[in-house]
Amino acid sequence: MQLNNGLIFMSDTRTNAGVDNISQFCKLFTFEKKNERFITLLAAGNLATTQSVISLLEERNKAPTDRGPSIMEAPSMFQVARLVGDTLREVIQRNSDVGQKADATFHATFIVGGQIDGSEPRLFLIYPEGNFIEASTDTPYFQIGETKYGRPIMLRAYDAEMSWEAAIKLLLISFDSTVKANLSVGLPLDMLAYQKDSFECMYRDRITSEDPYFLSVSNGWGEALKSAFDQLPDFKF
Template sequence: MTYCVGMLLDKGIVMMSDTRTNSGVDNISVFRKMTTFQGEDRVITMMTAGNLATTQAVISQLEERNKTPEEREPTIFKAPTMFQVANMVGDLLRDVVIQRQMSNKGQSGGPKFTASIIVAGQIEGMEPRLFMIYPEGNFIEASTDTPFFQIGETKYGRPIILRGYDWNMSFEDAVKLLMVSMDSTLAANLSVGMPLDVTVLERDLFEPKHERRIMADDPYFNAISSGWGEALRSAFHSLPDYSFYNDDSQS
């Protein structure tokens, strides 16, 4: 399992992912799930969740096409819009999933090759855009009504973002919000784990504004984690007390 989240803001896009991959409690490893492609007129970041062999095949093929784009088509460096980038990635993901399912046909109890990808970025002269791509190759786009996407283990961190998100929030507050969302997920599910990767894409800046790997001993993240726990306990104790003997319950 994994947890990746991408959030669209007025100023740009903020993305965060964990790095844990596992096939059981005795087989846990670290693998980067966030990849950034940078060109003169564009910056594109992708986060992956699902079968590791499938997602690695998709990213590797994209990277191979980009090495000599004049000889390898299609390449995301030549796509005229982010919509076309998302469509290209979706087609590739669908093809890889189908190929692996066909190669495993007839084998019972084999691995599932499904995967999902979040694609974010901007091409010069256009708006920053954020997409979530499904294993079938179809996708949806973020908007002011649906400003963030999650893949992987989504349920624990989602309520945090729903309550704390603001379209006009600063990048720094957005990263802090995603840290709280990630911390809640880490506390609830052992299949999501440190370190974390963060990328911030600022509007009209065609390179990452901020990239960082957050380790388990990171002082700021640990302060966020302990502070959030204390804040929740304080908020809980500040709520009105419940009584078995209040006036409404008396006959």
Template sequence: MTYCIGMRLDRGLLFMSDTRTSAGVDNFAVSKKMFSWSVPGERMITILTAGNLATTQALISLLEERSVSEEERNPGILRQPTMFQVARLVGATLKEVITNSSPSGQTSDDQFGASIIVGGQIKGGKPTVFMIYPEGNFIEITDDTPFFQIGETKYGKPILVRAYDGKMDFAEAIKLLLVSFDSTVKSNLSVGLPFDLLVYENDSFACDRTKRVNADDAIYQQIATGWSDALRDAFQLLPSYSL
């Protein structure tokens, strides 16, 4: 399992993913789940992956290969005119990978399934985020749904729903994401550090604001400890319920 978030703010986009791919009593594996492409001054595209690791790695390999050898292959991710067309390409490629993995063609309920978040901006268009399903179809972020989650979503969603504000700055939004991820890590062994973070400012067309948050990150530790303490304090302030 995994946990990934793509979020839209008034100022830009935020992406965060964990890196755990397996978790057992004595077996922990780490793998990157965030991938980015950029053409300075023209486009920035980021993909987050969740699901079967062989499927997601094949997806990223195909997208990268077709971007490098564009003359001999179908138009690559760096040739699409809009983010909508990028989402269509990623969806079609994901469906191709899943179908080729099994003669019967797998769906979201099958072992080869995967879910994808793709977001970014292409010059002439607005920054946006899409969530892509194993069948290749997708939905776009809206004002009513300003963030997408994939993977182990339930533990980290309550804080996002309660605290999200599109007007918040990047620092506040990163704090919100870290609380959401910390809540998930504490609730599910299959999600774990380090976390990969990317901040995209509107019209910058660059993916140079990235960071890997490790377990010993001082600010993350302060946020995680502070959030736990704040929850305990808030609980004590609530009225008791007697029968």
């Protein structure tokens, strides 16, 4: 989510290959160089694909002889998005071309956001085909994965001026609506806030299902909805 103050990211940690095969994995990754760049990736979709993409992006950083384009050297966030997109497309193609057919597709989607010194923070949504779109004031946030349940509150409560504290509340409510409705999304939630022009992580936290603030938002939101519902006038025949 793009805010006037910077960028904020949240992801769940559940992956599944069927309801009887559920695991916990972090889907939030960062790449940073002090005083120069801070980049965050969020992943959704096939876990083998997204892990492979992250490994490739990291490996390229670690092997100086075979660097080529690197996420740590790309001159702009646009180039970073292109690099992530190209890597994603390559990984999907490599798995799809070998003639094996998986029940699930190898598809994955990424959100890439961050800032490189000399330009504003930018936020991109990367498609499995490797192409991407950028957030704007008209559409200042992206969702990937199981997006629909949590969307109505985003549409209604988002405000670019909102504080970090309110933004975290909004993201938690949006995730809570999704978690309540869909088994493929589950706590704990990873969150990261990036303050514009800082080129470092401002705040990173993992919110568990026992987190007192999460519980107060989750229960409070249910009650708030019920009471908002009761206060609206009933239909009249």
